[in-house]
Amino acid sequence: MNVRPRINRWTQSRRNLIFDLSIKSSLVQPHFIVSGEGIDEPISSMPGINRQSVDKLIETISNDMELGICSHMLFPVVDEHDKDSYASKASDMNMPLQIAVKELKKMYGNDIVLFTDVCLCTATDHGHCGIIHEHEIDNEMSVSELCKIALSHAEAGADYVSASDMMDGRIQAIREVLESEGFVKTGILAYSVKYASSFYGPFRDAACSAPSFGDRGSHQMDVRSGYPEAILEAVTDEGEGADIIMIKPSLTYLDVVRQVSDVVSRPVAIFNVSGEYSMVISATPDDASRKKMVREIFHSFKRAGADVIVSYHTREAVTKDWL
Numbered sequence: 001m002n003v004r005p006r007i008n009r010w011t012q013s014r015r016n017l018i019f020d021l022s023i024k025s026s027l028v029q030p031h032f033i034v035s036g037e038g039i040d041e042p043i044s045s046m047p048g049i050n051r052q053s054v055d056k057l058i059e060t061i062s063n064d065m066e067l068g069i070c071s072h073m074l075f076p077v078v079d080e081h082d083k084d085s086y087a088s089k090a091s092d093m094n095m096p097l098q099i100a101v102k103e104l105k106k107m108y109g110n111d112i113v114l115f116t117d118v119c120l121c122t123a124t125d126h127g128h129c130g131i132i133h134e135h136e137i138d139n140e141m142s143v144s145e146l147c148k149i150a151l152s153h154a155e156a157g158a159d160y161v162s163a164s165d166m167m168d169g170r171i172q173a174i175r176e177v178l179e180s181e182g183f184v185k186t187g188i189l190a191y192s193v194k195y196a197s198s199f200y201g202p203f204r205d206a207a208c209s210a211p212s213f214g215d216r217g218s219h220q221m222d223v224r225s226g227y228p229e230a231i232l233e234a235v236t237d238e239g240e241g242a243d244i245i246m247i248k249p250s251l252t253y254l255d256v257v258r259q260v261s262d263v264v265s266r267p268v269a270i271f272n273v274s275g276e277y278s279m280v281i282s283a284t285p286d287d288a289s290r291k292k293m294v295r296e297i298f299h300s301f302k303r304a305g306a307d308v309i310v311s312y313h314t315r316e317a318v319t320k321d322w323l
């Protein structure tokens with residue numbers, strides 16, 4: 001079975017995130033998780049966002065939950081000495097991301113919506129999003145590793161495994177693995193329309209995931225590509241069983257969000273990426289100017305057709321009651 005429409009309805013918190021029309025209930029806060037204890041380390045290229053060990057992450061998310069931020073996206077940051085050419089650590093149940101998901105689900109159950117990033121680049125020693133074979137990213141070898149990672153996140157209790165890699169056929173492969181292991185409530189967020197963008201720089205600092213050679217042009221979409229390819233990617237992932245279709249980055253692709261959201265019947269998410277966040281932070285010297293800019297940006301996402309908004313501005317916007 002590829003499509004399980006019940007997945008997006010399974011919990012009240014999923015329904016609030018996806019179907020409520022307000023901006024506040026559409027927001028997802030991203031987090032970066034490192035190993036160790038007591039670590040709460042600012043990321044210089046993303047003021048206001050930290051890398052945190054599991055204990056600190058749980059404190060932060062507990063505060064967020066009290067503020068009414070119920071949806072969270074978790075990115076693993078893997079220690080250099082744990083990286084290898086197969087990203088083996090990414091699917092290890094004893095890694096900080098898997099431990100954090102288990103812990104948060106124990107604490108919050110169905111009141112929290114947890115998205116987990118499924119990609120290889122944070123755990124490969126070369127920083128690419130796939131397995132390299134004969135000097136190229138091998139699609140099928142990469143997909144089989146992605147399936148292992150997605151399964152480990154589902155086992156930990158993730159609500160949505162979020163495939164950010166852009167390999168062909170990975171949504172169908174992940175769906176089949178989830179089905180065969182009995183995970184019929186675990187959703188798949190597909191980064192369907194992900195461009196090889198220059199706006200990911202601060203994220204790669206944060207996640208230590210910049211490729212050590214070459215770029216991501218062989219899998220992420222060409223920034224010059226028009227609507228037909230975006231629609232092809234979105235419709236293909238929808239057919240393979242994606243529960244949410246993501247477009248990324250956001251500000252330079254609002255036209256694509258409109259085109260895609262007019263065509264697909266699954267909810268659409270938009271990723272307000274790290275470079276966009278950092279641009280806003282450096283352009284706004286005070287709260288008042290930032291409030292106006294962030295509100296204007298969030299409204300543009302809704303107008304373009306986004307149901308779900310992943311943004312590093314979430315916590316500040318909710319805490320300061322900007323919405």
Ligand code: PBG
Pocket residue numbers: 117119121129164165199200201202203204216272273274275
């Ligand atoms: C990993 C991944 C990236 C982002 C999300 N998942 C970086 C990349 O593709 O290099 C970017 C997020 C951001 O810039 O905020 N595949």
Ligand code: ZN
Pocket residue numbers: 119120121122128129164165
């Ligand atoms: Zn990647």
